[in-house]
Amino acid sequence: MSRPSDLRHAASDGEELVLDPIACVGHGLCAELLPERIVLDDWGYPMVEPSVPSALHGHAVRTVKACPALALKLRRTASQR
Amino acid sequence: MSGRLLTGLTRSGPLALDRHVATHGPLPDSGSELIAEVLAAGLRGRGGAGFPAGVKLAAVAEGTRPVVIVNGTEGEPMSAKDRSLLKRTPHLVLDGAIAAARAVGAREVFVCASAQANTVVAAALAEREHAGRRAQPRFTLLPRADGYVAGEETAVLAHLEGRPPRPRVTPPRPAQQGYHGRPTLVQNVETLAHLALIARHGAAWFRELGTEDRPGSTLLTVSGAVRTPGVYEVPSGIALDEVVHLAGGAIEPARALLVGGYFGAWVSGEGRGLALDDVALRPHGAAVGAGVVVVLGESACAVAETARLTAYLAAESAGQCGPCVNGLGALAGAVERLATGRAASDDGERLVRWIEMVRRRGACAHPDGAARMLTSANRLFGSELAEHARRGPCARCAVASALVLPAVGASLQRAAA
Amino acid sequence: MALWYLTRGTGAAALVLLTLSLVLGVVNVRRFTSPRFPRFVVDGWHRTTSMLVCALLAVHIGTTVLDGYAPIRVADVFIPFGGTYRPLWLGLGALAFDLLLALIITSLLRPRLGVRAWRAVHWLAYACWPVAMLHGLGTGSDVRAGWLTWLSVGCAAAVGLAVVTRLADGGAAPPLRVGAVAGMAVAAAGLALWLPSGPMADGWAAKAGTPSQLTPGAHVVTTPTPRTTR
Numbered sequence: 001m002s003r004p005s006d007l008r009h010a011a012s013d014g015e016e017l018v019l020d021p022i023a024c025v026g027h028g029l030c031a032e033l034l035p036e037r038i039v040l041d042d043w044g045y046p047m048v049e050p051s052v053p054s055a056l057h058g059h060a061v062r063t064v065k066a067c068p069a070l071a072l073k074l075r076r077t078a079s080q081r
Numbered sequence: 082m083s084g085r086l087l088t089g090l091t092r093s094g095p096l097a098l099d100r101h102v103a104t105h106g107p108l109p110d111s112g113s114e115l116i117a118e119v120l121a122a123g124l125r126g127r128g129g130a131g132f133p134a135g136v137k138l139a140a141v142a143e144g145t146r147p148v149v150i151v152n153g154t155e156g157e158p159m160s161a162k163d164r165s166l167l168k169r170t171p172h173l174v175l176d177g178a179i180a181a182a183r184a185v186g187a188r189e190v191f192v193c194a195s196a197q198a199n200t201v202v203a204a205a206l207a208e209r210e211h212a213g214r215r216a217q218p219r220f221t222l223l224p225r226a227d228g229y230v231a232g233e234e235t236a237v238l239a240h241l242e243g244r245p246p247r248p249r250v251t252p253p254r255p256a257q258q259g260y261h262g263r264p265t266l267v268q269n270v271e272t273l274a275h276l277a278l279i280a281r282h283g284a285a286w287f288r289e290l291g292t293e294d295r296p297g298s299t300l301l302t303v304s305g306a307v308r309t310p311g312v313y314e315v316p317s318g319i320a321l322d323e324v325v326h327l328a329g330g331a332i333e334p335a336r337a338l339l340v341g342g343y344f345g346a347w348v349s350g351e352g353r354g355l356a357l358d359d360v361a362l363r364p365h366g367a368a369v370g371a372g373v374v375v376v377l378g379e380s381a382c383a384v385a386e387t388a389r390l391t392a393y394l395a396a397e398s399a400g401q402c403g404p405c406v407n408g409l410g411a412l413a414g415a416v417e418r419l420a421t422g423r424a425a426s427d428d429g430e431r432l433v434r435w436i437e438m439v440r441r442r443g444a445c446a447h448p449d450g451a452a453r454m455l456t457s458a459n460r461l462f463g464s465e466l467a468e469h470a471r472r473g474p475c476a477r478c479a480v481a482s483a484l485v486l487p488a489v490g491a492s493l494q495r496a497a498a
Numbered sequence: 499m500a501l502w503y504l505t506r507g508t509g510a511a512a513l514v515l516l517t518l519s520l521v522l523g524v525v526n527v528r529r530f531t532s533p534r535f536p537r538f539v540v541d542g543w544h545r546t547t548s549m550l551v552c553a554l555l556a557v558h559i560g561t562t563v564l565d566g567y568a569p570i571r572v573a574d575v576f577i578p579f580g581g582t583y584r585p586l587w588l589g590l591g592a593l594a595f596d597l598l599l600a601l602i603i604t605s606l607l608r609p610r611l612g613v614r615a616w617r618a619v620h621w622l623a624y625a626c627w628p629v630a631m632l633h634g635l636g637t638g639s640d641v642r643a644g645w646l647t648w649l650s651v652g653c654a655a656a657v658g659l660a661v662v663t664r665l666a667d668g669g670a671a672p673p674l675r676v677g678a679v680a681g682m683a684v685a686a687a688g689l690a691l692w693l694p695s696g697p698m699a700d701g702w703a704a705k706a707g708t709p710s711q712l713t714p715g716a717h718v719v720t721t722p723t724p725r726t727t728r
Contacts, residue, residue: 020250020444021250021401021402021403021404021405021442021443021444022249022250022401022402022444024402024403025403026403027537028531028537029536029537029538029541032536032537032538033538041404041408041438041442042411042434042435042438043403043404043407043411044403045402045403045404045407047438047442065609066538066541068526068613069613070608070609070612
C-alpha cells in the first residue's frame with residue numbers, strides 16, 4: 001500500500017543536514033557550496049532545509065567538511081520502512 | 082474550588098510538617114509503579130513547555146545513576162507560583178521530589194531556587210530529619226541563576242555544573258544525558274507538587290479536574306489591572322474571565338491579556354470566554370505556558386508594553402546563536418522605531434519577515450517565544466502600531482508599565498562574566 | 499649538481515608558497531569575500547597551497563638526503579638539531595617541517611579533533627614560517643644572490659602585512675597585539691644585525707656546503723674541495 005512517506009523516501013536518501021546553532025558563527029561557506037539547501041538570513045546565518053536527496057550527497061559532504069566551525073553534520077534519518 | 086496544592090495554607094509562613102501530613106495525608110511508599118500512574122494521570126510539566134511528566138519519568142528511569150533536579154529557577158518575571166509553593170508548602174514539593182526520585186531510582190536530588198526559598202526548604206528538611214523520617218535521597222540546595230533563560234532545563238544543568246546558565250543544543254536531552262552525563266529529571270516545582278498528590282490519590286482523582294489535554298489543577302500568577310493580583314489555583318480549562326473574577330475583577334476594561342509568560346501571547350480583552358487550555362488557546366497562537374496572566378487595562382498602551390517586552394527579550398538572549406542575538410535585537414529596534422514614530426518605510430514589513438526568520442533558529446525556544454508574542458501583538462495591536470508609526474508615541478505610552486522588567490544592565494553583566 | 503639546484507629551487511619555491519598559504523589563511527580568517535572570490539574558494543586555495551608546500555618539500559628534502567654531498571640522514575629530516583652537518587640551520591628546517599606536518603595532519607583530522615584542539619595547533623603556523631625563513635637564510639647558499647634576497651624580503655613583507663591584518667580585527671587582546679608587533683620589530687632588527695655578517699658575508703655559502711663552482715664570485719680552483727666523510 002502506497003503511503004505519503006514512501007514517496008518522500010523516493011526523493012530523500014534518508015540523509016539530513018543538522019546545524020548546531022551555537023557552534024555556527026556565520027562564516028557562510030555552506031550557503032556558497034549548497035545553495036540548493038542553505039540560504040543565509042539577514043544577519044549572515046544559515047537557514048538550512050534538512051533533506052538531502054542522493055543527488056546532493058557529494059555536495060553535502062563537501063559542505064560539511066568546509067565549515068570552519070564544524071557546525072554542520074550529515075546524519076541518516078530514522079528509517080520508516 | 083477547594084484547593085489541592087494550596088489547601089490548608091494560612092497567611093503565616095510555611096505549612097509545618099505535622100499540619101502538612103494532617104492536610105494531605107502521609108506520602109505512600111512508592112517506587113517505579115508511580116510512573117504508570119503519572120502517565121495515566123496525564124500530568125503535563127508546569128514549567129512552560131507542558132511536556133508529559135510521565136514520559137520524562139519513564140525516560141530517566143531507563144538510565145543508570147539518575148539524578149533529580151527540582152527546578153525552582155522561575156526566570157519568568159511575572160510568575161510567582163514556584164517560589165510561593167516552595168515558601169508556603171515546601172513539604173508538598175519535597176514529597177514530590179522524593180516520590181519522583183524513588184520512581185526513577187535516584188539517590189540524589191538538587192533543589193535550584195532563590196536563597197529565600199532555599200532557606201525555607203532547608204528548614205523543612207531539618208523538620209523531617211528531626212521527625213525521624215526514613216532514609217531518603219540526599220538533598221543538595223543550590224542558589225538559582227539570574228536571567229530569563231536560566232530556567233531552561235539545560236541552562237539549569239549548566240548552572241549546576243558550574244558553568245554559565247545557558248542552554249545547550251538538544252538532543253541529547255537531560256533525561257538521557259544530563260548532570261555530568263547522568264540521566265537527569267529536571268522538573269518544575271509545581272509539577273512535583275502535583276506528583277506528590279497523584280502518589281496519594283491516584284490518576285483518576287487527578288483527572289477529576291481540568292481538561293482532557295491538560296488534566297488537574299493549575300497555578301496561575303494573575304497580575305496587571307486586577308484588584309487582587311496573586312497566585313491562584315484553578316482547574317485547567319477555566320475561562321479567562323473567571324480567572325480575572327477570581328483575582329478581584331478588572332479595575333478597568335481590559336484591552337488585552339498576556340497569557341503564558343513573556344514567551345506567550347496576547348489575547349483579546351474581549352473574548353475572555355476563552356478557556357485556559359492549550360487546545361482552546363492554540364488557534365489564538367497562545368498556550369497556558371507558565372500560568373502567567375497579565376491583564377492590560379485600556380489606560381495602558383499595548384504598543385509601548387510590546388516594545389518594552391521585545392527589548393527585554395532581546396537583552397535576555399543567552400547570546401549563543403546568531404539568529405537569536407541579531408534577530409531579536411533587530412526586532413526590538415524595529416518595534417521601538419514603530420512605537421515612537423521613527424520607523425523606516427519598510428520597518429513594518431521587516432518586522433513580519435524577521436519574526437518568521439527567528440523561529441526555530443536557536444538552540445532553545447527563546448526566539449520562538451519572542452516570535453509568538455510578536456505575532457499576537459501584530460494581530461491584536463496592528464492598527465495601533467500603524468498609528469504609532471504615523472503619529473509617534475501616544476498619551477498612554479508614558480503610563481507605568483504593568484510588566485516587571487529586570488534591568489537590562491544585569492543581563493549584560495552576566496554576558497561579560 | 500642537479501640535485502643541488504633542485505634542493506635550492508624547491509626550497510625557495512616552498513618558502514614562497516608557504517608565505518602564500520599564510521597570507522591566504524589570514525584572508526580566510528578575516529572573512530574576506532567577493533562574488534569572484536567566495537569564502538570557499540579562498541579556503542580551498544589555502545588548503546591546496548599548503549598541500550603544494552608539502553609536495554615541494556618532499557622533493558626538497560628528498561634531494562637533500564639523496565645528494566651525497568652533505569651527510570643528512572633520514573632521521574635528521576624529522577628530528578631537529580640531531581645531525582652532524584650544520585645541525586643548527588638544518589635543524590631549523592627539520593623543525594619547520596615538523597610544524598608543518600602538525601598543521602597538515604591536524605587539519606586533515608579536524609572533524610575528529612574538534613575546532614578547539616585544531617585551532618590550538620594551528621597557531622603554530624606563525625612559528626612555522628619564521629623557522630622556515632631562518633632555515634632558508636642560514637642554509638641557503640644563494641642569499642647574496644639578488645633574486646633570493648628580494649624573494650626573502652618580499653615574503654617577509656607579505657607575512658608582516660598579513661600579521662598586522664590578522665591583529666587588526668579587534669579580537670586580539672592588547673598584550674597580544676603589542677607582543678606580536680614587538681616580536682616582529684625585534685626579528686627585523688635581529689635580521690638586520692645578523693645578515694651582513696652572516697649569510698650575506700663572504701664564505702657563508704661555502705660553509706653551507708655549496709660546491710665552489712656555484713658560489714657567486716668565487717675563483718675556480720683546479721683541485722676539487724675535499725668531501726666530508728660520512
